[in-house]
Amino acid sequence: MSLLVVGSVALDTVETPFGSVKKALGGSAVYISAAASYFTVPIRLVGVVGGDFPKEHIQFMESRQIDLDGLQIIEKGKTFQWGGKYHYDLNVRDTLFTDLNVFKKFDPKIPERFKSSAYVCLGNIDPVLQLQVLNQIKKPRLVVGDTMNYWIDTRLKELTDTMKCMDVIIVNDSEARLLTQEPNLIKAAKKIIKMGPKIIIIKKGEHGAMLVTEETIFSAPAYPLETIFDPTGAGDAFAGGFIGWLARTDDLSANNLKRAIIYGSTLASFCVEKFSVDSLRDLSYLKIHDRFRSFMDLSRFDEN
């Protein structure tokens, strides 16, 4: 099924204990699309870049069959740039700079032929823009939205309005707590269900992820990586794997949602093994499926 992805397209400068990279391809729309591209075509990306955006990045995205008709190129502007540094404990990161550039005035215009997309993934952007996107879409089958603490702190009213139009929200554990003022994650998830989305995914980093619906709670482990090379984009790769699998199968049953969580975790685990989207350049369905099965080995037990 067709999948629309809206979010940032960026050039990231990242330093980790294992190395560094300058102006590498990044941004939520890129990670989501690249991850989802292993499951479904076409993927329709809506975002904005400046005239400085390297052609090779366009070529990479096209090679992944990502439809770039919705990528605005502001020739006189500069692409969004983000710089960050991860420490030895990769759970802690410092943002070194955020130059929004052309992304500051991002006005997501959905090309006419994108408006009937069945699956919609809203990357972590201003909830006002997320809603603006949804107002242009005709009856999507599933809307997945991401957000972050910054929007919860500064745009709570707008975010809660937008959440009413999301079927699935993806947050991390601290965001779930912040959004609901509830320390217990199960209670927090159930409060979020009352705010709109019927499917809550709580990402817990090295502790895996949790799916909560009115009827189901599912706990997914994290893949036990000994070296996390660069955590940038892991959450977006998760979202891409998740919605990519759902768009591929067009099956929203509880059992298939669980599989989608594991495919999301799988893509996130690949993502952090290299800088930027490098590990999402040459995956194969076979590699992905092998790791999916490792997740099974990791969490399976029997009665006797």
Place this chain on the structure above:
Amino acid sequence: MSLLVVGSVALDTVETPFGSVKKALGGSAVYISAAASYFTVPIRLVGVVGGDFPKEHIQFMESRQIDLDGLQIIEKGKTFQWGGKYHYDLNVRDTLFTDLNVFKKFDPKIPERFKSSAYVCLGNIDPVLQLQVLNQIKKPRLVVGDTMNYWIDTRLKELTDTMKCMDVIIVNDSEARLLTQEPNLIKAAKKIIKMGPKIIIIKKGEHGAMLVTEETIFSAPAYPLETIFDPTGAGDAFAGGFIGWLARTDDLSANNLKRAIIYGSTLASFCVEKFSVDSLRDLSYLKIHDRFRSFMDLSRFDEN
């Protein structure tokens, strides 16, 4: 199989957002024994109390078929007392007081007929005492040891000596990191394997638990409780459920270790539903098995 449990026996004064309790039955040896008592007999407890220790607590332990021949009663002394307060976010607790009393000079003497116990569980006590216990035991089949940040900080040399005699060590995630100076939990676990114990269990509170051996990594979810009434003793109930299941089945295969982790998680989840050991007073194997199956539902997924 016979199971020897050595640890503290205490009177706990606990305050949580849901209520409070004064001088309630507590201590690592009590929680471990009570949890394990649902799986195996006899359980042999070694600990110390003062003349003030209420008879009803003795009666409770006897009713759970815990053999108290190793419980020293110092008539003129007072029982170890601990006081703590949990806040709304139950991950944070303040210790209000620690009156060691008779526990300060605890000198674990293993009664002759306890010395051939097949399974040994060392609660979180001074590693010097843990080793003193092991030196009195004849060829145990499995030694499980618990420890805490306090011993890692103040008795590292003694702890590493004692760890050489443990088959299984149970630590929480921060203790694993502290012990190895390694933020990545998988790497930390593999470093601990080099220190002696061949089976590492890392408890992660609301995020479940992880089993790491040379060949296996297993990730167990936490039971999704909306109300955690009192977290005191959860780690000890986990240890008790874990070793209790192993002593019952006498099967140290990887598959059975995984089941033991889930039984440990099951007992811990019951433990926190009431104050003190109250929820470990009237469990049944049926209730335990039902919750074991809920853990299965919580983490199981299939390929298609």
